[in-house]
Every structure is written in C-alpha cells, then in structure tokens.
Amino acid sequence: MDNPLITTLKFSIPNCxxxxxLWEKKKKKKIISMASISASSIFLLIAVLSLSDxxxxxxxxxxxxxxxxxxxTIKTNCLHNPSLRYCNxxxxxxxxxxxxxxxxxxxxxxxxxxxxxVESFPKIDLRNRPKIVPLYLSYNFFWKFCxxxxxxxxxxxxSLKGSFPVEVLSCTQIQALDLSLNALTGxxxxxxxxxxxxxxxxxxxxxxxxxCKISDSQFFKRFNSSSFLHSGLLPSHRNYKIKAILLLxxxxxxxxxxxxxxxxxxxxxxxxxxxxxxxxxxxxxxILKAAxxxxxxxNLVAKSEGVSMYRGTLREGTEVRIEIYWDSISQEDRxxxxxxxRVLVQLxxxxxxxxxxxxxxxxxxxxxxxxxxxxxxxxxxxxVESVPSWKQRLKVLMGVVEGMCYLQEQWPEVGYDLRTKSVxxxxxxxxxxSRFKVxxxxxxxxxxxxFGVFLLEMITNRRPQEEFEMGEADFIEYIRMSYPGNLCNVxxxxxxxxxxxxxxxxxxxxxxxxxxxxxxxxxxxxxQIFNMITRAxxxxxxxxxxxxxxxxxxxDKRHKRAVSE
Numbered sequence: 001m002d003n004p005l006i007t008t009l010k011f012s013i014p015n016c017x018x019x020x021x022l023w024e025k026k027k028k029k030k031i032i033s034m035a036s037i038s039a040s041s042i043f044l045l046i047a048v049l050s051l052s053d054x055x056x057x058x059x060x061x062x063x064x065x066x067x068x069x070x071x072x073t074i075k076t077n078c079l080h081n082p083s084l085r086y087c088n089x090x091x092x093x094x095x096x097x098x099x100x101x102x103x104x105x106x107x108x109x110x111x112x113x114x115x116x117x118v119e120s121f122p123k124i125d126l127r128n129r130p131k132i133v134p135l136y137l138s139y140n141f142f143w144k145f146c147x148x149x150x151x152x153x154x155x156x157x158x159s160l161k162g163s164f165p166v167e168v169l170s171c172t173q174i175q176a177l178d179l180s181l182n183a184l185t186g187x188x189x190x191x192x193x194x195x196x197x198x199x200x201x202x203x204x205x206x207x208x209x210x211x212c213k214i215s216d217s218q219f220f221k222r223f224n225s226s227s228f229l230h231s232g233l234l235p236s237h238r239n240y241k242i243k244a245i246l247l248l249x250x251x252x253x254x255x256x257x258x259x260x261x262x263x264x265x266x267x268x269x270x271x272x273x274x275x276x277x278x279x280x281x282x283x284x285x286x287i288l289k290a291a292x293x294x295x296x297x298x299n300l301v302a303k304s305e306g307v308s309m310y311r312g313t314l315r316e317g318t319e320v321r322i323e324i325y326w327d328s329i330s331q332e333d334r335x336x337x338x339x340x341x342r343v344l345v346q347l348x349x350x351x352x353x354x355x356x357x358x359x360x361x362x363x364x365x366x367x368x369x370x371x372x373x374x375x376x377x378x379x380x381x382x383x384v385e386s387v388p389s390w391k392q393r394l395k396v397l398m399g400v401v402e403g404m405c406y407l408q409e410q411w412p413e414v415g416y417d418l419r420t421k422s423v424x425x426x427x428x429x430x431x432x433x434s435r436f437k438v439x440x441x442x443x444x445x446x447x448x449x450x451f452g453v454f455l456l457e458m459i460t461n462r463r464p465q466e467e468f469e470m471g472e473a474d475f476i477e478y479i480r481m482s483y484p485g486n487l488c489n490v491x492x493x494x495x496x497x498x499x500x501x502x503x504x505x506x507x508x509x510x511x512x513x514x515x516x517x518x519x520x521x522x523x524x525x526x527x528q529i530f531n532m533i534t535r536a537x538x539x540x541x542x543x544x545x546x547x548x549x550x551x552x553x554x555x556d557k558r559h560k561r562a563v564s565e
Contacts, residue, residue, distance in 0.1 A: 281357035351403030452515025
C-alpha cells in the first residue's frame with residue numbers, strides 16, 4: 001500500500017510458502033514475483049494475481065489470513081510515518097482490511113504498469129479496461145486505506161455506469177483524476193471534492209450527469225470548461241442553438257396560436273372572455289346554439305313561418321327567450337336591425353320586457369330577451385279552470401298603461417304592438433309589452449286606439465280576428481250596438497260581478513269605445529286612462545275589504561247569538 005508498507009511489510013518464509021501453495025491449488029492464479037529487500041534478509045512477498053477470473057480473486061481475498069507478525073509490522077510502520085491511513089485502525093476487522101488492501105495494491109500497481117512497484121505507487125492507470133475496473137472500484141477497503149504515494153487515477157473509457165464513484169475521492173492526495181468517456185449519470189457530488197485540495201487536473205467529459213450550475217461554484221473555478229465537455233454538467237453550444245431556434249420558432253407560433261384562439265373566442269364564443277373584454281349585448285350563433293342545446297326541439301317553444309322561439313340558458317345561467325328569424329335580408333336592413341336593437345337594450349321598466357341583446361348572421365337574426373314563465377294575455381283570458389277576476393284584469397290593465405306611459409315619455413321613437421297575443425304575463429301578473437318597432441311614426445292616437453281594442457278584449461274575452469268577419473272593425477261595431485242596453489251579452493259571463501263591478505265594467509266599455517272612436521280627434525290621454533283604471537281598481541279593493549269585514553262581523557253576531565241562547 002503506502003510506500004513504507006510496501007517496502008517494509010515483512011512476511012516469514014513459511015507464511016509466504018503457505019500463500020503460494022494456496023494459490024497453486026486454485027490453478028488459475030500465479031505468483032508473479034517475489035522480491036527480497038533490506039540487509040536484514042527478511043523477504044517481502046508481493047503477490048500479483050492474474051485477473052482473468054475475478055471470482056477467484058474474491059475467493060482468495062476471503063480465504064487469505066494475515067501472517068502472525070503482520071500487526072507488528074503495521075505498528076512499526078506507523079511509528080516511522082504516523083500519516084499513514086491505516087495507523088488509526090481500532091479493530092481486528094480493520095487489520096484484515098489493511099492486509100487485503102496490500103494484496104489489491106500489489107495488483108493495481110502491476111496492472112497500472114508502474115515501474116519499480118515495490119518502492120512506489122504513483123498512479124492507477126486502468127483506462128480501456130472495462131472488464132476489471134468495476135472489480136477494483138468494489139474494493140472499498142482499498143480506497144479506505146489508499147496509499148499516499150498515488151497521485152494520479154485514470155479510469156477513462158471504461159463504460160462505467162451509475163453514479164459518480166465517490167470512493168476514489170478517499171485518495172485525498174491525488175493531483176489528477178480522469179473519468180472521461182464513460183456513462184456516469186445522476187447528480188455530480190461537488191461537496192465530496194472539498195477534501196481533495198491538491199487536485200489540479202480533472203476530466204469528466206463525455207458522461208451523462210444531471211445538469212447543474214457548477215459554473216457558479218468555487219469548484220468550477222479550479223478547472224476550465226474543457227474538463228466538462230459533453231458531460232451534462234454544462235449546457236453545450238448545440239443545446240443553446242437548439243433552444244434558441246425553438247424559442248425563435250416556438251414563440252411566434254405560440255403568439256399566433258394565442259391570437260387565433262383569442263380571435264375565435266371573440267368571433268364565436270365571446271362569453272368565455274372576461275366581462276370587460278366582451279362586446280355588450282352582442283350574441284353569436286355559436287352562443288345561441290350552446291344556449292339552446294344546438295336548437296333542439298326540446299327547447300323550441302313556438303314556431304311559425306320564418307320565425308322560431310326558443311328557450312335557452314346562457315353560460316352564466318340566465319334563462320332567456322330567443323326569437324330567431326330565418327331569413328336573408330340586405331345589408332341596409334341588417335344595419336337597421338342592429339340600430340333598432342341598440343335602442344331596445346336600453347329599455348328598462350317593470351312592464352316592458354328586458355332585451356338582453358341581438359345576433360346577426362348571414363342566415364339568421366335573433367333577439368334575446370328575458371324569459372318569463374307566464375303566458376300571454378290571450379291564453380290567460382281563455383283559461384278554463386282559473387278564470388281571471390275583474391280585479392285581476394284591472395291590475396293587468398294598470399301595468400299595461402304604466403308601460404305605455406314609460407315608452408311615450410322616455411322613448412317616443414319606440415313603437416309597440418299592443419295585442420293580447422304580444423303582452424306576456426309574469427308569475428306575479430305583471431304584464432310585459434314585448435313587441436317593438438323602432439323609428440316608426442309613433443302616433444299617440446294609434447296607441448290609444450290599440451289600447452281601446454285591448455281593453456274591450458279584456459272585458460269581453462272575444463277574439464276580433466277570429467270571431468268577426470271584418471276583424472276589429474266588426475268587433476267594435478258589435479260592442480257599440482250592444483252598449484249600453486245589452487251589455488250582459490257582451491261582458492265575459494264567467495266573471496262573477498257585483499253590482500258595483502258591473503258598473504265599472506260598463507264604464508270600461510265606454511272608455512274602450514271612446515278610445516276606438518276614429519270619427520273624432522278627441523280621445524283621453526294615457527294619464528287620464530291610468531287614473532280611471534286606478535280608481536276602479538282601488539274601489540274593488542275597498543269593496544273587497546268591506547265585504548270581508550261584513551262577513552266577519554255577521555259571523556261574530558251569529559256567534560254571540562248562539563252563546564246567549
């Protein structure tokens with residue numbers, strides 16, 4: 001091992017002969033040489049084994065025992081040179097490992113072609129020896145007691161695999177280490193090099209270590225980059241070029257994909273964008289398809305020629321009514337449609353249906369409004385089981401007039417079609433005007449006429465277009481001829497009217513005839529109409545309250561009479 005041990009380790013001749021006989025029995029080992037040293041005529045045995053059969057060498061090391069005077073020799077060497085690594089051994093196991101390491105040292109000295117192996121051991125040179133290098137690396141006891149004379153270790157080009165062989169760093173005095181041209185992987189143990197302070201040459205090139213930033217450490221500054229070529233520890237220029245090319249090509253492609261996706265969202269599904277990026281009140285065909293489950297028949301509410309009515313649910317959960325017009329119109333008509341919708345989305349009143357937005361496409365137009373669970377006035381009046389009362393009809397008429405007043409005062413440019421088919425009832429019997437036309441000549445006289453017809457339909461529950469040959473004209477004339485003497489045949493007989501209510505209904509018919517009288521320019525204003533209907537409604541409430549008290553009072557009297565009896 002260390003030079004003093006190699007030069008002064010003494011074996012007795014009988015012990016040497018026993019060792020030689022033992023190896024001869026293996027028939028695969030030879031005694032290469034036996035050197036005699038020193039004037040004291042004590043022989044040193046240096047056994048150099050052939051490594052053609054590594055398994056035999058392992059068996060030999062397990063069977064060999066130190067000679068009796070081996071411990072004495074070790075102590076003597078330590079007295080002369082206390083820096084020897086085996087001088088701190090403390091157990092018989094250490095002594096046996098020291099003995100085995102002397103045998104391995106002899107092999108390594110010879111395999112590395114060191115001149116004068118007995119006197120010095122300056123290098124371990126096992127390059128291009130892939131069959132035996134793993135065996136020597138497995139001898140931990142050798143690296144533990146590595147001879148101080150070893151200054152260079154070369155294990156290059158041996159196809160070594162696995163992690164860095166940290167055991168070779170036990171030779172802390174080495175000045176050169178070459179592990180290039182192997183297949184070492186994993187993390188590089190920078191911290192393990194701290195004790196190896198004399199190391200001036202290092203070659204780790206052509207390995208596969210995990211990349212780490214050793215260029216930032218003090219360790220890297222001891223060597224130049226040639227020590228780490230293609231080792232995986234430093235990014236290669238080729239990798240830099242590949243990354244640069246990928247960045248130069250990938251970034252524009254990524255930006256293009258982002259722009260394409262953003263453009264698709266803007267054009268097709270803007271409802272997926274943040275609210276501040278969405279175009280307010282604008283819907284796309286894709287949004288309407290998603291809201292109606294691809295225009296499924298299950299969501300189809302009504303259908304007529306060129307028009308379909310769907311119930312849908314927007315992405316945020318709002319239920320809407322989608323009125324779709326399947327037609328093809330000119331660019332000018334399309335622009336006008338959009339202009340009208342821009343006005344309608346600004347309408348805001350409890351008796352005017354809320355318009356959320358619109359959609360325009362080459363094949364369709366659509367208006368998206370709030371969804372109401374109720375039915376239109378015509379269907380409500382025709383109910384068989386729950387016939388609307390006179391009070392309920394007055395409440396609906398009040399709501400209709402309120403909506404008309406709002407449109408007349410705030411949006412005079414917005415016309416509306418006031419018919420029992422186009423006014424929708426909400427769940428709490430609030431009427432919603434739902435048919436509009438923007439930019440038409442919004443005549444107050446026509447609005448009053450339309451309300452007069454609406455009022456007469458509410459009182460009589462008749463369908464002018466269906467029941468009379470000349471439509472509304474015949475309907476109005478029929479009522480005029482029945483007024484005032486034959487109103488019992490005109491007023492909806494299903495209503496149970498008190499004398500006071502019948503009188504109110506009579507005044508209602510008179511108001512309706514006044515509104516529809518086109519022979520005169522004198523007609524009541526919406527405010528006058530609203531006041532008249534409000535008074536009638538309040539009168540119904542007072543009558544109902546008095547009736548309730550009267551019935552309650554009669555009950556109390558009957559109760560007292562029964563008690564007294």
